[in-house]
Amino acid sequence: MGGNDAGNVLGPTVSIGIFKVRRTLIIFSIVVIIGALLGGATGVKTASTLVKVDVAGNVIINISAILVILIFLSKKLPIAVTQAIIGANIGVGLVAKELNIKLLLLIIIGWFLTPILSFVMGFIFYRFFALIFRGIKNLQMRNTVLYILLWIFTLYGAFSLGANNAGKISGILYASGYDMVLLLLMSGLSLALGIVLLGKQTIYTVGRELMPLDDFSSMVTVFSSAFSIWFFSLMGLPVSASHAAIGSITGVGYSKGVRIQNETVFRRILFSWIEAPLYGGLFSALLFSVYRLLW
Numbered sequence: 001m002g003g004n005d006a007g008n009v010l011g012p013t014v015s016i017g018i019f020k021v022r023r024t025l026i027i028f029s030i031v032v033i034i035g036a037l038l039g040g041a042t043g044v045k046t047a048s049t050l051v052k053v054d055v056a057g058n059v060i061i062n063i064s065a066i067l068v069i070l071i072f073l074s075k076k077l078p079i080a081v082t083q084a085i086i087g088a089n090i091g092v093g094l095v096a097k098e099l100n101i102k103l104l105l106l107i108i109i110g111w112f113l114t115p116i117l118s119f120v121m122g123f124i125f126y127r128f129f130a131l132i133f134r135g136i137k138n139l140q141m142r143n144t145v146l147y148i149l150l151w152i153f154t155l156y157g158a159f160s161l162g163a164n165n166a167g168k169i170s171g172i173l174y175a176s177g178y179d180m181v182l183l184l185l186m187s188g189l190s191l192a193l194g195i196v197l198l199g200k201q202t203i204y205t206v207g208r209e210l211m212p213l214d215d216f217s218s219m220v221t222v223f224s225s226a227f228s229i230w231f232f233s234l235m236g237l238p239v240s241a242s243h244a245a246i247g248s249i250t251g252v253g254y255s256k257g258v259r260i261q262n263e264t265v266f267r268r269i270l271f272s273w274i275e276a277p278l279y280g281g282l283f284s285a286l287l288f289s290v291y292r293l294l295w
Contacts, residue, residue: 001069001081001085001165001168001169001190001191001194002029002032002165002190002191002192002193002194002195002196002198002199003069003073003194003195003197003198003199004069004072004073004081004194004198004242005081005161005165005191005195005241005242006025006028006194006195006198006199006203007199007203007245008225008241008242008244008245009028009154009157009158009161009222009225009226009241009245010024010025010028010154010157010199010203011203011245012213012217012218012221012222012245012249013150013154013218013219013222014203018147018150018215018218019150019154021199021200021203024154025195025196025199025200026196027155027158028154028155028158028195028199029158029191029192029193029195029196030192031155031158031159031162032158032159032161032162032165032188032191032192032195033162033185033188033189033191033192034159034162034188035158035159035160035161035162035163035166035188036162036163036165036166036184036185036187036188036191037162037181037184037185037188038159038163039159039160039162039163039164039166039230039233040162040163040164040165040166040167040170040184040187040188040233041166041180041184042167042233042234042235042236043163043164043165043166043167043168043171043233043236043237043238044166044167044170044171044174044180044183044184044187045167045171045174045236046103046167046171046236046237046238047167047168047170047171047172047174047236047238048167048171048172048174048175049100049103049171049175050086050089050093050099050100050103050104050107050171050172051089051090051092051093051096051098051099051100051172052096052098052175053092053093053096053098053172055176056288056291056295057092057096057172057288058172058173058176060088060092060284060287060288060291061085061088061089061091061092061172061284062088063283063284063287064084064087064088064091064280064283064284064287065081065084065085065087065088065280065284067279067283068084068087068088068276068279068280068283069081069084071279072272072275072276073198080111080240080242080243080272080273080276080277081165081168081240081241081242081276082111082168082238082239082240082241083111083240083273083276083277083280084276084277084279084280085168085169085238085280086104086107086168086238086277086280087276087277087278087279087280087281087284088280088281088283088284089172089284090104090277090280090281090284091280091281091282091283091284091285091286091288092284092285092288094281094285095285095288095289095292096288106237107237107238110232110235110237110238110239111239111240111243113232114228114229114232114239114240114243114244114247115243115244115246115247115250116247117228117231117247118224118225118228118243118244118245118246118247118248118251119247119248119250119251119254120251121223121224121227121228121248121251122220122221122224122225122247122248122249122250122251122252122255123251123252123254123255124255125220125223125224125227125252126217126220126251126252126255126256127255129216129219129220130216133145133146133216146215146216146219149219149223150215150218150219150222153219153222153223153226154222156222156223156226156227156230157222157223157225157226157229159226159230160226160227160229160230160233161191161226161229161241162187162188162191163229163230163233164229164230164232164233164238164239164241165187165191165238165241166183166184166187166188166191167236167238168238169183169186169187169190169191170183170184170186170187171238213249213252217252217253217256220248220252221245221248221249221252222248224244224247224248224251224252225241225244225245225247225248226244228244228247228248229241229244240273242269242273243273246266246269246270
């Protein structure tokens with residue numbers, strides 16, 4: 001998940017050369033751990049009530065989600081990992097007949113609202129920050145402020161990512177009685193490892209192939225997506241960084257009169273949002289059904 005979502009948050013800034021890739025990935029991963037520890041508890045508690053399964057069910061859910069993630073990472077597409085994991089939960093939950101339908105509906109609503117909120121925030125924030133920066137007449141001062149805000153918003157995005165993703169990883173384990181602090185730490189560490197080892201895979205897909213972004217547009221895009229992710233983290237709802245990133249990039253583009261330049265990649269990403277939960281659900285339902293038949 002860390003390898004996938006690094007591209008969603010870092011793509012707009014790293015891919016256009018604002019930050020050095022390796023250093024940024026390392027700093028980003030550290031802040032993700034902090035975000036998981038300080039902001040992930042609500043999401044863990046919420047995710048723990050989605051399905052009730054035994055240890056074998058937990059393993060099958062994770063295996064199924066990992067398979068889907070690896071398939072799309074090989075295509076260098078940043079999928080909605082949240083949907084892959086929730087889809088895997090649904091597959092096992094349906095077979096086991098232990099699925100919290102009310103919570104599932106809330107999560108699905110969150111999926112639809114995430115790109116919409118990110119689009120609106122991207123559109124509004126672009127106009128807002130453009131007004132502020134036009135008031136800074138000194139070019140050097142303007143560039144300095146821009147660079148500082150880029151780092152602040154990137155770290156904010158890392159924190160939001162850690163807070164929101166912790167529950168997706170650890171929710172089902174918390175339901176089995178594992179210690180919260182341990183789960184948050186392990187979630188943060190695993191996300192950080194994925195970011196450092198696999199983060200380069202999707203950065204350039206989001207940052208270069210969808211829409212041309214300059215330094216200022218990248219700053220607004222990162223802030224808008226981070227804001228959306230953090231908003232839903234406060235409610236404990238697991239949402240997709242991919243949804244947030246695509247929504248904010250599109251919103252910023254429309255605000256400044258630029259449209260998606262690579263519609264083929266855009267359609268592939270949108271279609272992956274449908275494929276991810278479908279594959280996750282099918283894999284987990286199949287594996288869990290086989291497990292129940294054999295054992």
